[in-house]
Amino acid sequence: MSEFKVHHREGEGVNVIELKGYLDAHTATDLETAFQRLLNDRKYNIVVNCRDLTYISSAGLGVFMAYIEDVRKNRGDIKLTNMSTKVYNVFDLLGFPILYEIYKEEQEAVRKFNEHAGPSR
Template identity: 70%
Template sequence: MSEFAIGVRESAGVHVLDLKGYLDAHTTPLLEEAFKKLLAEKKYRIIVNCRDLNYISSAGLGVFMAFIEDVRAEEGDIKLSNMTVKVFNIFDLLGFPVLYDIVKDEQEAIAKFGA
C-alpha cells in the first residue's frame, strides 16, 4: 500500500518532480532525498507534478514545509501542479493554498517561473 515513486526531469530550466502513488510516513524519505539532491545542485526552480499522486499524509506535507523557506530564500519556488481533487482537498484542508503556488498544469507553472 505504500507504493510511491518519484521521477525527476528538467523542462525549460525548471526541474519537475513527478510524484506517483501514496506519499505517507513510510515514503516521505524518498521525496526528502529528491529535494535535498536538487538543493545540493542549487536547483531552486521546482515544480512538483501531482498528476499521479493518490494520497499525501501530514508527514508528506511536512516535507514541503521543510524546504520551501530555503528555496524561496534563493529566489526559487516549489510550485505544485496537476493536483487531483482529492489531493487538493487534503492540501486545502490544511490551508496550504495560502502558502504554496498551486497551479492547474505544468505549463502554467513554467510560465510563472519565466515571469
C-alpha cells in the same frame, strides 16, 4: 513494494518532480531525498507535478514545509500542479493554497517561473 515513485526531469530552467502513488510517513523520505538533491545542486525553481499522486498524509505535506524556506531564500519556489480533488482537499485543509502556488497544469507553473526568470535555475 512500489507504492511511491519520484521522477525528476529538467527543462526550460525548471526542475519538475513527478510524484506517483502514496506519499505517507513511509515514503516521505523518498521525496526528501529528491528535494535535497536539487538543493545540493543549487536548483531552486521546482515544479511538483501531482498528476499520479493518489494519496498524501501530513508526513508528505511536511516535506514541502521542510524545504520551502530554503528554496525561497535562494529566490526560487516550489509550485504544485495537476492535483486530484482528493489530494487538493488535504492541502486545502492545512491552508497550503495561501502559502504555495497551485496550478491546474504543469505548463502554467513553468510559465510563471520563466516570466520571473532570475539567477536561480
